[in-house]
Ligand SMILES: Nc1ncnc2c1ncn2[C@@H]1O[C@H](COP(=O)(O)OP(=O)(O)OP(=O)(O)O)[C@@H](O)[C@H]1O
């Protein structure tokens with residue numbers, strides 16, 4: 001099997017990784033925001049419930065969660081989820097939990113004085129959030145979100161545990177059929193390039209937000 | 215008639231009684247200095263006046279308008295409170311400037327939002343009925359305020375590049391940009407290095423000559439003596455002594471006031 005064919009095969013697999021990555025980001029960010037609101041809620045039962053759920057999700061392996069989401073419905077409800085759908089669900093839930101903690105940390109780090117200054121200037125709660133607090137939160141969470149998002153693209157290869165045809169599974173199949181090893185190592189290049197681009201992107205955002213301190 | 219009337223304000227947090235029946239009044243253009251030891255309730259009183267805390271009882275009135283009445287639940291609605299806050303300005307000990315905005319943007323942010331809202335509701339802002347004209351006026355006034363606090367050349371700096379004294383002067387200008395009836399200061403110089411307190415106190419002195427009505431919580435006894443028309447000494451949530459600076463600072467009657475002031479005199483001698 002020549003280099004070009006392998007490159008193409010792996011690229012097809014990596015398409016699955018990228019799709020999983022994009023869908024997870026798209027859904028886990030808003031869901032994470034909702035969860036962070038729950039975990040900061042003044043309604044005690046809601047807060048305790050949300051924090052417990054987040055604790056469970058963050059305290060168990062993503063690989064296990066993938067298997068639970070994929071196999072459990074089939075075992076107990078005779079519902080057969082499509083592999084890729086199951087992967088998206090597990091990833092969104094898992095990453096939303098992580099994001100929610102980052103959002104919560106970012107929001108709670110804003111000094112109370114910022115809100116109070118807005119109040120005494122006659123601003124509405126929503127105006128204070130969007131005009132005063134939001135950018136400060138974004139600045140504070142850029143670095144941890146960058147880390148998490150870089151981890152996400154690498155984590156997508158875990159989906160092979162439920163046989164989603166992502167790049168690592170593709171490579172493993174090639175290795176098994178053709179009795180060559182190098183395609184497996186070659187997958188690392190894709191991840192490296194992708195992570196490199198993400199790193200540059202986040203460095204750029206951090207630079208953009210570096211115009212003020214505090 | 216008094217501009218500000220505060221009557222029988224009571225505030226407790228759980229079981230801790232912080233304000234026990236506070237009443238005072240203030241005429242237009244007067245400066246009130248509030249002194250008192252730590253924990254006596256000075257900050258809480260200012261926060262109640264600015265509706266950052268809700269007292270359990272009492273009345274707050276500006277002119278002939280009752281803004282707060284502890285026995286009237288209609289006065290506790292969010293929208294009502296927000297409108298009422300505009301009668302007051304507040305300068306915090308920690309400045310609380312918005313770090314992502316320049317000095318100038320800090321000044322015009324809230325007035326622009328307010329102008330937009332008022333014009334949308336069919337009202338006028340500073341006599342203007344078009345947003346464009348209102349914003350022009352807001353900008354013009356912001357420039358004037360910067361000049362007033364001596365920071366014209368810092369107009370486009372971010373707060374992080376200013377000294378504490380400069381930041382506090384911006385905070386004062388920001389509060390003035392909404393033309394409050396009464397401007398409140400909570401220990402405006404306490405977070406500053408000693409050599410920077412003078413510039414802030416001078417700005418406040420300057421406001422007195424332009425007829426602003428002010429309440430200043432301060433530990434600067436000599437400032438209170440020189441600038442205030444009225445001094446209140448608070449102790450344990452009550453007004454222990456009240457009067458002119460001559461009465462309260464030079465000639466205190468209450469033993470607690472005497473004890474408090476003698477501690478300060480020992481420092482300044
Ligand atoms: N949110 C709150 N919850 C509970 N207790 C509070 C709260 N805010 C203030 N207190 C209590 O109220 C009392 C008065 O506090 P306050 O901050 O008004 O005093 P102060 O006169 O401003 O003191 P300082 O000179 O130290 O600023 C203190 O005993 C304080 O612990």
Ligand SMILES: [Mg+2]
Pocket residue numbers: 256257258400401
């Ligand atoms: Mg205080």
